[in-house]
Amino acid sequence: MGIAGAAALLAAGLAMGLGALGSGFGLGLAAISAIRAVERQPAKRTILFRNMLVGQAVTETPAIFALMVALLLYFSLERALDAPWSPARAAAFLGAGLCIGVGALGSGFGSGLIAHDALDGMSANPSSQGSVLLLMLIGQAWAQTGCIFALVVSLFLVSGGAPSAPAGAEDLRLWSLIPLAGGEMAGAARNLGSSLAMGLGAVGSSLGIAFAGGRACRSLAAAPAAGARIRAVYFIGSATAQSPSVFSLIVALILLLGA
Amino acid sequence: MNEETVKLLIGPLVQAFALLGAGICMGLGGLGPGLGEGYAAGKACEAVAKRPEEYAQIFRTMLVGQAVTESCAIYALVVSIILVFH
Numbered sequence: 001m002g003i004a005g006a007a008a009l010l011a012a013g014l015a016m017g018l019g020a021l022g023s024g025f026g027l028g029l030a031a032i033s034a035i036r037a038v039e040r041q042p043a044k045r046t047i048l049f050r051n052m053l054v055g056q057a058v059t060e061t062p063a064i065f066a067l068m069v070a071l072l073l074y075f076s077l078e079r080a081l082d083a084p085w086s087p088a089r090a091a092a093f094l095g096a097g098l099c100i101g102v103g104a105l106g107s108g109f110g111s112g113l114i115a116h117d118a119l120d121g122m123s124a125n126p127s128s129q130g131s132v133l134l135l136m137l138i139g140q141a142w143a144q145t146g147c148i149f150a151l152v153v154s155l156f157l158v159s160g161g162a163p164s165a166p167a168g169a170e171d172l173r174l175w176s177l178i179p180l181a182g183g184e185m186a187g188a189a190r191n192l193g194s195s196l197a198m199g200l201g202a203v204g205s206s207l208g209i210a211f212a213g214g215r216a217c218r219s220l221a222a223a224p225a226a227g228a229r230i231r232a233v234y235f236i237g238s239a240t241a242q243s244p245s246v247f248s249l250i251v252a253l254i255l256l257l258g259a
Numbered sequence: 260m261n262e263e264t265v266k267l268l269i270g271p272l273v274q275a276f277a278l279l280g281a282g283i284c285m286g287l288g289g290l291g292p293g294l295g296e297g298y299a300a301g302k303a304c305e306a307v308a309k310r311p312e313e314y315a316q317i318f319r320t321m322l323v324g325q326a327v328t329e330s331c332a333i334y335a336l337v338v339s340i341i342l343v344f345h
Binding site for chain 1: 271272274275276277278279280281282283284285286287288289290291292293294295296297298299300301302303304305307308309311314317318321322325326329332333335336339340343
């Protein structure tokens with residue numbers, strides 16, 4: 001199976017583990033505030049329960065993306081067989097798992113944070129339930145963009161990653177045992193670098209947008225009259241918070257497509 | 260390893276570390292500003308809910324603060340592009 005197969009297995013585990021960590025924590029956050037909300041407003045329990053389920057369904061999606069990439073990695077084991085010693089391909093597989101895992105960690109936790117704050121707001125002011133639910137869904141979708149950028153980069157990486165440079169010091173061996181594959185070093189660095197750029201960049205933006213979304217939901221419930229102004233501040237503020245992840249995507253794509 | 264092997268390896272190694280460094284640079288450089296700008300936007304929403312009449316002032320302060328925060332991400336972008344195309 002070689003180094004590429006080993007990397008694919010490690011990456012599948014990392015992707016699903018990190019993805020489940022974020023979404024799991026987020027789902028729990030939504031449940032915590034739903035319990036508190038039902039305790040505060042027992043008469044509204046049906047609608048609060050429904051809203052919790054809607055929020056949790058969206059919070060679950062980053063984990064599903066991570067599961068998808070983990071399965072893709074597992075089923076690409078066969079492709080790893082034809083090049084047993086390929087650092088570039090190993091880095092591509094490892095990068096795919098890291099990228100979607102870290103991206104799903106941020107988006108999953110962030111979506112849960114928005115659901116948590118929105119349910120708290122709904123229980124504080126049940127009459128604002130409809131507009132808070134809408135803002136919550138917009139916020140959750142927005143917090144998920146980082147994860148979707150990470151998914152794009154991961155799919156690139158699973159399907160092969162950056163083009164490898166022509167073989168350079170291919171026949172060199174470390175301690176006359178391990179082939180160093182000098183030509184593949186740049187390809188491996190491109191794959192791992194693009195995954196780190198996109199994964200870490202997505203976490204920051206997702207968590208930032210999620211924090212803003214949660215606060216916007218709470219504020220909307222507390223002051224429904226200022227709804228239009230809160231929405232304006234939230235949308236412009238989040239759009240600015242999104243830009244670092246767009247820079248990350250640009251750098252990741254430059255690294256992947258080769259300069 | 261003998262001297263000749265080391266010489267053959269140095270070129271690809273330097274290139275590889277520059278590319279890896281570009282990725283780490285943009286990743287970590289994007290993480291901080293994203294978190295910070297989002298935090299500022301959240302606090303601005305709270306402030307507007309508390310004092311809707313000060314909306315313009317709050318909005319302007321938030322935007323200026325975010326623009327300054329954004330500069331860190333732009334530094335990271337510039338450095339990583341320099342590293343990729345060096």
